[in-house]
């Protein structure tokens with residue numbers, strides 16, 4: 001299998017963490033900047049986005065959620081998404097974390113606009129507020145503290161790692177101090193260390 005990824009991408013990091021956690025071998029990880037519009041990526045994902053997993057028969061899987069569910073089902077006996085089809089609240093919690101990753105990436109895109117005058121204070125504030133509200137909610141619902149490693153925790157670790165990497169100015173630890181403590185432990189996992197964005 002081939003995984004098109006970038007080390008700054010939080011979606012890619014979730015996939016790379018799962019590959020390591022499940023001990024999946026034979027994945028060729030190909031560092032890819034989606035903005036380069038490389039033919040290899042565009043041929044298999046018309047969206048031009050990463051992560052994209054190409055199976056051994058050539059079939060492409062995207063987006064990250066599809067890849068994560070595939071890996072868990074094929075190699076993990078559904079240990080990470082164990083709630084599938086049974087627990088709609090847990091599904092919504094997963095959507096919340098995924099949506100927060102979207103907000104954090106949208107915030108980066110807003111900040112990367114070429115001309116400063118074109119950056120929107122409205123959208124910047126909206127993404128930041130969603131992040132702070134969402135993390136406070138996760139803190140209050142105790143989502144991070146479940147026994148065993150879940151897909152929620154994996155994606156939450158990648159989300160928080162990405163916020164620290166790209167949005168150090170966002171003072172999320174003030175609204176979610178218990179999550180900050182949780183992250184300081186979680187960051188020591190070998191898979192987290194091995195996939196730290198640079």
Ligand SMILES: N[C@@H](CCC(=O)N[C@@H](CS)C(=O)NCC(=O)O)C(=O)O
Nearest residue numbers: 009010011034049050051063064065
């Ligand atoms: N919903 C997608 C989002 C993937 C995504 O937006 N990836 C970014 C990198 S973090 C990307 O490839 N951006 C290129 C673009 O938007 O054209 C997923 O979960 O995989």
